[in-house]
Amino acid sequence: MAAEASEASKASTAGSGSADHARAVGSHADLFADGIAVRDGFLSSLRIRELIECAQLRRARGDFGAARVGADRRLQRREEIRGDSTCWLVEPLFAAERALLRRLEELRLDLNREGFLGLFDLELHYAWYPPGAGYARHLDQLQGRTHRKVSIVLYLNEAWEPDAGGKLRLFGADDDYRDVEPVGGRLVYFLTAGREHAVLPTQCDRLSVSGWFRSRG
Ligand code: OGA
Ligand code: MN
Numbered sequence: 103m104a105a106e107a108s109e110a111s112k113a114s115t116a117g118s119g120s121a122d123h124a125r126a127v128g129s130h131a132d133l134f135a136d137g138i139a140v141r142d143g144f145l146s147s148l149r150i151r152e153l154i155e156c157a158q159l160r161r162a163r164g165d166f167g168a169a170r171v172g173a174d175r176r177l178q179r180r181e182e183i184r185g186d187s188t189c190w191l192v193e194p195l196f197a198a199e200r201a202l203l204r205r206l207e208e209l210r211l212d213l214n215r216e217g218f219l220g221l222f223d224l225e226l227h228y229a230w231y232p233p234g235a236g237y238a239r240h241l242d243q244l245q246g247r248t249h250r251k252v253s254i255v256l257y258l259n260e261a262w263e264p265d266a267g268g269k270l271r272l273f274g275a276d277d278d279y280r281d282v283e284p285v286g287g288r289l290v291y292f293l294t295a296g297r298e299h300a301v302l303p304t305q306c307d308r309l310s311v312s313g314w315f316r317s318r319g
């Protein structure tokens with residue numbers, strides 16, 4: 103497990119702290135060099151709390167549904183592959199959700215400026231993993247569909263305990279990998295094409311907002 107521990111520490115020091123984030127604004131060199139970027143304190147703890155409350159309200163009124171795998175008419179529930187429930191961020195939105203979309207719009211414009219990615223919109227959902235759930239190793243681009251260009255995940259876990267499972271595991275070439283703990287306020291974004299990743303089974307409730315910046319093509 104030594105490799106895992108050092109990967110985890112690498113991940114948790116990358117871009118840590120809001121001061122680092124401030125310095126990093128306008129610079130996504132890590133995304134373009136490694137295909138992966140991690141930013142802590144992407145949103146304040148107050149904003150994170152508001153989003154948690156939005157998600158709780160939506161869950162209470164039944165907006166969440168069991169996530170399914172596959173595409174279109176072949177969608178199916180396969181809990182051994184994917185055990186989360188999701189809820190799309192669609193109108194009518196709460197104020198905190200609108201504020202998040204504004205922040206992500208800044209990120210989209212930044213990425214287009216720096217990387218000429220041609221990102222033109224964002225699809226976004228909450229994902230809630232109950233204890234025991236995970237998401238097996240997968241790609242975010244469905245076969246033959248390449249319009250998802252940048253995957254993003256913002257974690258909404260206020261008091262995440264290390265070693266509670268639930269890490270995001272990002273695989274590299276040669277089956278090496280990098281693990282990221284789903285700490286509240288942390289944003290992970292990565293180039294979607296070819297990047298296999300998994301959510302390791304979590305021991306605690308694990309909440310995030312995740313989605314994709316898309317291009318037209
Ligand atoms: C996904 C996904 C990663 C995470 O929703 O497709 O891979 O850390 N999420 O929640
Ligand atoms: Mn994914």
